[in-house]
């Protein structure tokens with residue numbers, strides 16, 4: 001670890017820890033410390049697999065949370081909101097997140113330091129953790145969204161851009177409709193578990209959760225409600 005990016009980062013970590021020790025209830029998790037539910041630096045989320053836990057450690061050690069927030073939304077110092085940012089939604093296994101993290105974004109008013117020493121494994125774990133936080137956050141956001149949906153728009157999305165009809169046949173639609181919004185957002189197979197390699201369908205659902213908007217989900221849920 002060397003270079004100005006690294007020095008800047010250590011300064012940031014020191015500041016973050018200083019702030020953490022000032023608060024009474026706010027406990028700042030030290031890098032490498034095991035996450036417990038409610039821990040501040042995980043946004044209250046305990047990662048369910050070893051890979052995600054390794055990713056969380058890279059995230060905290062690199063102080064990503066200091067600028068992007070523990071749940072990716074509390075963007076500080078002009079940092080991007082990684083929960084809604086389009087680029088993160090397009091990333092596959094760190095192919096975009098890794099390039100940005102390694103290079104940094106030095107020419108902005110508030111720079112993002114470069115994390116050039118990250119290994120391919122660390123980038124893969126880090127990206128997996130960022131995607132996990134993003135999916136958890138967007139799941140909560142879509143569940144909390146209660147404005148009435150538009151069934152006609154939902155049908156168009158189901159048969160078009162959502163790609164749902166490619167995998168869910170007409171006969172299948174009724175059982176899918178009964179499953180409800182929570183299962184639609186995150187089917188059982190799309191929830192990360194140790195020793196589970198998600199199916200192509202589950203991966204497609206994880207990607208949809210990171211790209212479809214709360215309104216699109218509400219429209220599809222409303223459309224499916226008309227099929228029951």
Ligand code: HEC
Pocket residue numbers: 012059062063064065066067068077078079080085086087088096097100101105108110111112113115126130
């Ligand atoms: C010192 C603050 C800081 C730290 C630490 C930091 N970032 Fe950033 N990050 C930024 C800023 C500022 C931007 C640019 C925001 C913009 O373009 O609007 C950014 C942008 C990004 C983007 C690109 C978003 C886009 O669509 O252009 C990604 C991805 C990202 N950061 C990931 C990370 C990861 C992963 C880490 C930890 C390894 C990290 N950042 C650490 C400040 C930071």
Ligand code: HEC
Pocket residue numbers: 158162163164165166167168175176177179180183184185187188189190199200201202204205208220
């Ligand atoms: C690439 C194929 C694919 C696409 C695209 C897809 N799904 Fe699925 N879907 C699946 C598979 C496979 C499962 C079962 C996943 C599991 O739990 O293992 C599933 C599960 C579901 C479930 C839960 C069913 C249950 O009984 O738990 C709902 C609801 C659902 N999908 C709706 C949708 C909607 C709405 C879209 C479009 C926005 C969509 N799917 C897009 C393959 C797909």
